[in-house]
Structures are given as C-alpha cells and as structure tokens.
Amino acid sequence: MGMTVVQKILARASGRSEVAVGDVVEPAVDLAMSHENAALVINQFQAIYEGTGLEPTLWDAARIAIVFDHRVPAESPKTATNQKRIRGFVGINGIAKFHDIRGDRGGICHQILPESGYILPGAVVVGTDSHTTSHGALGAFAFGVGATEMASIWALGHAVNVEVPATIKVNVSGVLPPMVGPKDVILHLVGKLGAAGATFRVLEFHGDAIRAMSTSGRLTLCNMAVEAGATSGIVPADAETIRYLKEEAGVLEAVHPVVPDRDAAYERTVDVDVSALAPQIACPHTVDNVRPVSEVAGRHVDQIVIGSCTNGRLDDLAVAAGILKGRKVASTTRMLVFPASGRIYQQALEAGYVADLVRAGAVVMNAGCGPCLGVHEGALGDGEVALSTTNRNFKGRMGNPASDVYLCSPAVAAASAVTGVITDPRQEGKP
Amino acid sequence: MSAASVVLVLGDDVSTDVIYPGRYMATVLPAETPQYAFADLGVFNAKLKAGAVPAGSVVVAGKNFGCGSSREQAVSALKGHELAIVAGSFARIFLQNAINLGLRLIEAPGVTAAEGDELAIGVTEVVNLTSGRRYAVRSLPAARQAIIEAGGLIPYTRKRLLGRSAAR
Numbered sequence: 220m221g222m223t224v225v226q227k228i229l230a231r232a233s234g235r236s237e238v239a240v241g242d243v244v245e246p247a248v249d250l251a252m253s254h255e256n257a258a259l260v261i262n263q264f265q266a267i268y269e270g271t272g273l274e275p276t277l278w279d280a281a282r283i284a285i286v287f288d289h290r291v292p293a294e295s296p297k298t299a300t301n302q303k304r305i306r307g308f309v310g311i312n313g314i315a316k317f318h319d320i321r322g323d324r325g326g327i328c329h330q331i332l333p334e335s336g337y338i339l340p341g342a343v344v345v346g347t348d349s350h351t352t353s354h355g356a357l358g359a360f361a362f363g364v365g366a367t368e369m370a371s372i373w374a375l376g377h378a379v380n381v382e383v384p385a386t387i388k389v390n391v392s393g394v395l396p397p398m399v400g401p402k403d404v405i406l407h408l409v410g411k412l413g414a415a416g417a418t419f420r421v422l423e424f425h426g427d428a429i430r431a432m433s434t435s436g437r438l439t440l441c442n443m444a445v446e447a448g449a450t451s452g453i454v455p456a457d458a459e460t461i462r463y464l465k466e467e468a469g470v471l472e473a474v475h476p477v478v479p480d481r482d483a484a485y486e487r488t489v490d491v492d493v494s495a496l497a498p499q500i501a502c503p504h505t506v507d508n509v510r511p512v513s514e515v516a517g518r519h520v521d522q523i524v525i526g527s528c529t530n531g532r533l534d535d536l537a538v539a540a541g542i543l544k545g546r547k548v549a550s551t552t553r554m555l556v557f558p559a560s561g562r563i564y565q566q567a568l569e570a571g572y573v574a575d576l577v578r579a580g581a582v583v584m585n586a587g588c589g590p591c592l593g594v595h596e597g598a599l600g601d602g603e604v605a606l607s608t609t610n611r612n613f614k615g616r617m618g619n620p621a622s623d624v625y626l627c628s629p630a631v632a633a634a635s636a637v638t639g640v641i642t643d644p645r646q647e648g649k650p
Numbered sequence: 651m652s653a654a655s656v657v658l659v660l661g662d663d664v665s666t667d668v669i670y671p672g673r674y675m676a677t678v679l680p681a682e683t684p685q686y687a688f689a690d691l692g693v694f695n696a697k698l699k700a701g702a703v704p705a706g707s708v709v710v711a712g713k714n715f716g717c718g719s720s721r722e723q724a725v726s727a728l729k730g731h732e733l734a735i736v737a738g739s740f741a742r743i744f745l746q747n748a749i750n751l752g753l754r755l756i757e758a759p760g761v762t763a764a765e766g767d768e769l770a771i772g773v774t775e776v777v778n779l780t781s782g783r784r785y786a787v788r789s790l791p792a793a794r795q796a797i798i799e800a801g802g803l804i805p806y807t808r809k810r811l812l813g814r815s816a817a818r
Contacts, residue, residue, distance in 0.1 A: 243793040259678040259722060267807050273815060290676065297676045349720040349743055365722040365747035366678075371807040379806070380793040414663050415714035418742055448714065450742055505663050592672040592719075613665035613718055618673055620690040 221480030223386040224455050225421045228360040228477060232343045232377075240484075242383045249342035249359075251372050252284040254328050256347050258301040261308050263370035277312055278376030284316035284337060285309060286328035291320045291587040294595030326560025326586040329353040329442065329528035333434070334562055336468035340456035341477040345372060350528050350610065352444045356437035357464070358456030358477055360421075363445065384421050384450045385486040391426040393494035398644040400538075401436035402530055402608065402628035404428070405443040406499035408491060410509025418448030420486065423479065428493050429454055434463035435532045442529045443610050446506040455479060498643060501626035504614040512631060512643045521603040523554040523636045525629055526584075527591045530608035531559030533566050535629040540572035542633035542644065548580035549639030555597050556581050557589035581636070593618025606641060608632050653779065654708045654734065656767045658694050662712035664737075666744065669716065670724040680751075683723045684730025698731055705732035708771075710763040712737065716744025722751070729753040736761055736769065736776055749794045750803035758785040 222230065222237060230238045232246035253260050268275040277283060285305060293299035302320075309317045318324055318331050325331075329350055332338050340358030344351065347369045354361035364372070372378060391404060408422075422444045429437070437454045444452025454460075456476035464470040497511040525531070525539050536558060548554045556576055558564040564586050567573050573583050590597025591609040599605055599622035607617075612624035625641065634644035660668075674686040688695050697703050709728075715737035716724060725747040728735065734754040738761060748755045758776045763769065767780035776785045790798070800806035 256675070256678070256721070262678065263804060266804050267811065269808075271808055271812055273811060295676060301676060301678070347720055349718065351720075363720040363743050365720055365725070365743060365750060367722060367750045367803050368746065371750075371803050374807055374811060379803075379810070380796060382791055382793050414717055415739060415741070418714070418739070448717065448741060507663075592675075593667075594672050594675060611665075611667070611718060613667040615667045615671050615690050616665075618671075620671075 220484060221482035223421070223479045223483045223485065224358065224423055224453050224477050225360045225386060225451065226383060227479070228341055228343060229381070229383055231341065238383045240383050240385045244381050244383060245377045245379055246343045246381060247377045248282065248345055248372050250282055250284060250332070250337055250344045251369060252286065252328055252332060252344070252346035252351065253369055254286050254348060255289045255298065255301060255305070256366050257285050257305045257308070259366040260347060260369045260373065261305065263367045264373050267370060267374050277373050280312050280314050283314050283373065284332060285314060286318040286331045287320050287325065288327045289588045289592065290595050291325065291585065322561045322564065324561060326562070327528045327531065327588060329438070330532065330559035330563065333357060333438065334468055334560060336464060336470040339464070339470070340460060340474060345369065345378060349445050350442050352449065352451045353438050353442040353528060355441040355444065355451050355453035356434055357460055358454060360451055360453065362451045384419055386421040386423050387417055388485040388488040389422050389424050390488060390490045391424060391428040391493060392490070393428055393492045395428065395493050396496065398630045399493070399496050399498055400628050400630065401432060401439040403496055403499045404491065404493055405440045406501050406509050406626065407496060408489070409443060409446045409501070409507050410499070411489070412447040414446065414505055414507040415448040417444070420449055422447070422449045422452045424452065424454045430457065433534065434459060435534050438532070439529055446610060498628060498631050498645070500631070500641065501612055503612055503623040503625065506610070506612060506626065512641065515625065515641050516643055518641045519604060520552050520606045520635055520639060520641060522597065522599060522605045523552060523632050524590055524597065524605060524607035524609060525554070525632050526557035526559065526589055527609040528559060529610040530629050531557060531563065533563050535608065536563070536567045536572045537570070538629045539633040540575040542630065543579040543581070543636060544575040546579055546637050548636045551639040552636060554581040554636045555584060555590060557584040558586045560586050590617055592616065606632055606635050652706070653768055653770045654706050656710050656763045656765055656769060657703050657707040658709045659763055659765055660709065660711040662738070663714045663717055664711050665718040666716060666721050666724040667718060670721060670727050672719070675721055675723060678723065680726040680730060683727040687727035687731060703731060707733055708769055709733055709735050710737070710761060711735065713739045715740050717741040720747070722747050725751050725753050734771070736771065749790065749797050752802045755790070757788040757790070759788060761785045
C-alpha cells in the first residue's frame, strides 16, 4: 500500500517501514520550537522531574529553537521578566537556535525557522504555536502542541501516542490572475472546507499552481491549514524547495525531498481551480466566513494591517509598496506594517519598500507578531473595523471584542489603504 | 453517571480568544490563569471569580470548541474552575491540551441544552434530564487513554523517564 508524505515521514521517524492511518506512533522530533510560552514549557519541564531524583535534562539542545516574537519589545514587566527567565534557561542549557529581540536575526518564529535553514524536507517539527503548520511548506510534517506536550518532548525527544492522520489531497490548478495570490487560495479553501473541515487531517497540496508558487506563497498556504482544523499542511518538496533552502536559507547539506507514492491512499481529494478566483475576504468572526471581495467592497476600514507569519514576507511588502508608492493612505484610516523578520525588514529597506510605505503614511513597526493577537500594540477601539493580512478574525482577536476584523491579501489591504474602504485591487486606480 | 448543571451555553467555533483572550497570555501559572477564563464574557467571568459556579458545572457548546491558538492557558483556566465541557466536537490542539492537563471533555455530537438544565453524563451517553434528550458520546482517541489513566501528561512522562532510567 502506498504512503502519503506524512505517512512516510512518520514511518521514518518511528523506525518503521510503513505506517497506516490510525496507527499509534512515537515519532522522534527533529526540531522543537517555542516562543515566549517557553516560560510555561520550562515550568512544566521542571515539574516532570519533581520527585524522580533525576536531574532535568534536555534530550538535545541542538534540536530546540526559541524565538521571541509574540510581545517584542516587551509590553509589560511581566513579559520582560518571562523573557529574562527564558534567556537564563537558554544560556544554562546552551540553546544555540535562540532568536532574541534583534533587528538582524529576530522576527516571527514561522519566518525565522525557514529562513535560518532549520527546516528540511522530511523532518518532524513541533511548535508551541498553532501556526506551526507553516513549515509544511518545505515538505516537513509540522504541527502545533501545547506547552506541557512540549515539556514532554524536551524530556523524551519524541512525541507520545501520535495517531497517524488521514490525508486530504488538495489539487490546485490554473494560473493565478493578477492581484490574486496564495492568501486568496487558502482563504477560499478554508471557506470551502469549513473551520473544522480538516480536523485530525493533513492537507497535502498538489497541482500546477502549487508547483509554480514560491516558498513564500506555500508558507502562506500551510500557515492557514490550521484554520480548517488541519493537523498540518504540507507541500511535497520539489526544485523550488531546494532552491529556497540553498539560495535563501543557507543550507549546505544535501536536501532529500519526500514525495508521496503514486498509489498513496487519500481520504478524499479537493480540487481548486484558481484561474477565475477573485480576491477573498474572511468576514467576522470566523475564518471560514469567506466571500469574494465584491460582496464587502465599500465597507469603511479604521485600521489596515499588513504583516504576520501569514503575509509579512518580502513579496507581500513588495505588493503593498507597489500599490502605495507615490500615493497616500486615506485620512480616515491608519495603516500598520510589520515585517515577518529582521532580515525581511532589511531587504525591504534596501529595495525601497519601507520608504514607499512610510511616505504613503504607513507606520512600519518592528518585526514580530504585532497587532495580530491583540496583546500589546495596534489595539482597536470599540466599534472599529480592521482589514488585515493576518490569519485570525475571532471575536476579540485584536484585543477588543467590540471590534471587527476582516482578513485579506496584501493587495486588497494596500488598495483599501488608499481608499479607506474595502477595495478590490483589480479595480484599484480605476475611476 | 454523574449529574451536573449547565452554567453556560455557547455556539460553534468557540475560539481560544474567547476562552482566554490573548492579552492575558503573559500570565502562565495555572494558579493565576483561572481569573481570566472567558474574560470577555463579563457576567460569566464575574460569577466564576465570585466562586458562584460550583466545581463540576458544565459548559455546553457546538462544534469545534477550542479552535485557534495552542495556548494552554485556555485549558488551565477552565481546569482551575473544574468545569466540564460538553461539545459537539473539539479542535485538535485544545483536545490534546485538555487530556494532558486533565480537563474533562465530553464529545457529544448534536448536543443542545439551555442554562440551568441538568445533564447526566455517562461513558456512552449524555442525557439532558431537563429536556429528556439523549446524545451519544464519542469516545476520545484510544491512543490518549494511557495519558488520561496516568493522570495527565506530566505524570505520564515522569513514568516513562523512570522506566527508561530503570532499564539502564
């Protein structure tokens, strides 16, 4: 019986020749990532050893990554003290894959891991963040876990009692129209599957539109696989994956793509033709409440947000700068931009995108999670509306349950910044 | 079979932002998170904080309860009040976190109730004693039973480590 990509990865990581859906395995972990919630992981890790007479010992410090991104720079003494404590733990344990608050190598975990070359095809990646699904863009099996599960992995080096998930094959065909991109594809798919449509499933992406998509776009797709409930999204590694790892992530070692068997068994296949896809908007307050932009165009927007692990990469900023260069953000709205990493920030500076955006009236913030999860900046006022390239629009997500969040692509966000209302970027500039 | 009162009824897709808003995520200790359980549902949160919700009370919800973030505070906050959640279905990470921390979840597709209803919760079915309706319980993934039986993931992992060191 043929295996899907994730079955092959789980078989290898569990020391078996094959696994079937529903088998219970304990896969060895290749990379275990945490962010500020490492503070809780440390507590739980130490709790495991209480009363055992054993010294708390990380299974492999070289396979642990910690990236500060959720609250950078710290918004409160409490966060700053948590971060200080984590730094101490990192120092004592010699965790080299540590990314502090820095303009050169800091940023959002889901950008730092790929761009640092930490993720290779075929790897098992776990992270204490639900958007860990992102790393499937490089052909890894990557899934989110809670802090206690991470503490267990720090101690044991493997996940416990993992059921091999079924896989849904997603065939994405056609050529994306102008001003329509990967974000529109994944919003459309989440709308089609529903918020729980892929729970306990993996979304494995195929088709000519995927083969033609950059790694940046694939990261956007896999990032939001969790918004359909999926355990993970995965793009089988190909020539583009190898190009990205060698040219952009500095990987020197040989890269070995893992591809599905021809007779791999999928639970079902979902076909998406993008040739006539319109820009998509996820309306309040669920990510699967997706409509074409035409249905909500004209709605007033108080705050535009471009950035995050979903859409804060260089190509996203290029789209925004291309639309806003030489123009102004409408006086009735405000625009916040936060690049996904310090490296991307520098590249955007060198390309002139930051200047274009700032001259238009946008505020370009430091790399990090920023306003996405409503913890320390860019909060919304009562009754206000945000239009954002981030990944969630749940009630209260941006810090105020009395506000509305709409999700969109960078092109829609930038075109809407000019007008101050939700705007179809294909109509942008037309009278 | 245990009987319990329904203290809160919610719809589908209750996210972790509703259960435990992101702005309180710097608070991590299980002793401190319960004060922020359902923080944006002001009336219910006030009842919880006033100690007016007895342990074992039930929250009833629709499909995909706990969707969104992996934040474990969403589980420790509910566990701190010893609430039980009866829902049509649960999101994966929330379900796993609940098993790991020992929060009681009951998956009962189609379940409906009103605040104040009494539920009898059994291994195979939930009976709404007030409406008379019965709902089949879907058992949790078999692979997770070992963690539940150990009392959560911390004692389970501890046992595994001690087993390893004894084998050496």
